Every structure is written in structure tokens, then in C-alpha cells.
Amino acid sequence: MAHTLPALGYAVNALEPHIDALTMTIHHDKHHNAYVTNLNAAIDKAPELANWTLGDLCRNIAQVPESVRTAVRNNGGGHWNHSLFWELMAPNAGGAPSGDIGAAITKTFGDFGKFRDAFKAAATSRFGSGWAWLVAGRDGALTIESTPNQDNPLMDGKHAVLGLDVWEHAYYLKYQNRRPDYVDAWWNVVNWGEVAKRYAAR
Numbered sequence: 715m716a717h718t719l720p721a722l723g724y725a726v727n728a729l730e731p732h733i734d735a736l737t738m739t740i741h742h743d744k745h746h747n748a749y750v751t752n753l754n755a756a757i758d759k760a761p762e763l764a765n766w767t768l769g770d771l772c773r774n775i776a777q778v779p780e781s782v783r784t785a786v787r788n789n790g791g792g793h794w795n796h797s798l799f800w801e802l803m804a805p806n807a808g809g810a811p812s813g814d815i816g817a818a819i820t821k822t823f824g825d826f827g828k829f830r831d832a833f834k835a836a837a838t839s840r841f842g843s844g845w846a847w848l849v850a851g852r853d854g855a856l857t858i859e860s861t862p863n864q865d866n867p868l869m870d871g872k873h874a875v876l877g878l879d880v881w882e883h884a885y886y887l888k889y890q891n892r893r894p895d896y897v898d899a900w901w902n903v904v905n906w907g908e909v910a911k912r913y914a915a916r
């Protein structure tokens with residue numbers, strides 16, 4: 715069963731003005747699609763992986779045959795990360811989180827503003843390409859992490875509840891070298907309802 719590119723749950727211009735339509739189009743239709751295509755090409759060379767889910771591939775990356783491990787890590791990671799990323803954004807979203815996830819953020823970081831500052835620091839200090847993450851432990855404890863390239867917390871056996879793509883392809887058309895401005899704008903489209911669901915499912 716080949717891996718497939720998921721459709722966006724909203725129009726490409728739905729996140730304007732924070733994330734522009736051309737960036738969304740190229741990011742989803744070209745970049746994400748390339749990860750899917752290249753993942754399927756890698757699995758064609760290692761058919762024993764054909765029945766592994768995308769989550770299996772990330773969680774068990776060390777068990778993937780060495781001949782295709784880097785390709786699966788980069789492209790399976792890219793497919794998993796982007797599939798999550800689209801769901802973590804929505805039009806008419808943003809604001810502050812409420813419920814259990816809001817309470818956990820306040821408990822861990824002091825308040826929502828301090829959480830955003832710490833997350834932004836992780837996102838802007840990641841050298842080169844990668845991701846910033848909010849990770850939840852089984853006990854509900856929250857930590858901020860970042861990963862290089864298309865690595866993700868699942869590869870370390872962890873549960874991501876929020877993730878931000880800080881590859882230049884995610885922001886360069888609109889924000890050029892101003893990654894901090896992209897991070898600031900992104901808070902306006904964070905889909906806290908989806909984050910809350912992921913937090914509950916830890």
C-alpha cells in the first residue's frame with residue numbers, strides 16, 4: 715500500500731495573511747509530495763517495509779534496513795511531519811489554548827507568553843533546517859524540543875502535540891530571512907483544538 719499525499723483541510727489561501735497561498739501551494743504540492751514520492755521509492759527497494767505504517771517507520775527507524783534508512787528517515791519523517799503540520803493550522807484559529815493543554819502550558823512555563831517565547835527561541839535557534847516541537851510525556855509533562863532536517867520526536871519514542879516547520883521553504887517567499895517574524899505570525903493560525911486532541915491522546 716503506497717503512501718499518499720493527504721489533501722489540505724482548507725484552501726491554500728485560508729491562512730492568509732499569516733501564511734501566504736503560494737507558500738502553501740508549493741509547500742504542500744511540491745515539497746510534501748516529494749517526500750511521499752521518495753518514501754515510496756525507498757520502500758520499493760525494501761519491500762519488507764511495505765506493510766509498516768508511517769508511524770511504524772518513524773518509531774522503528776533503527777530497524778529499517780541500512781540501505782534505505784537515511785531515505786526513510788528523511789522522507790518518512792518529512793511525510794509524517796507535514797501531515798501533522800497541516801492539521802495543526804487552521805483559518806480563524808490562534809489565540810490562547812484552554813482546557814487541559816492550556817493549564818499544562820501555564821503550569822510548565824508560567825504563562826502563555828513565556829511559553830511562546832521559549833518555543834520561539836527553539837524555532838529561531840535551530841541552525842539550518844528543522845522543526846520546533848512541544849512534546850508531552852505520558853504523565854502530561856511538557857517539554858520544548860527541536861530536531862534537525864525531517865527528524866521528529868516519534869523517532870525518539872516521544873509524543874509531539876505541536877510542531878513548527880522552520881525550513882526556509884516554509885517561510886522564505888513571504889518572510890525571506892526573517893524567521894522570527896514567521897514564528898510570530900504562525901501563532902495566529904495554530905489550531906489549538908487539534909493540539910488539545912493530541913495532548914489528550916498522549
Ligand code: MN
Nearest residue numbers: 745879881884
Ligand atoms: Mn516543510
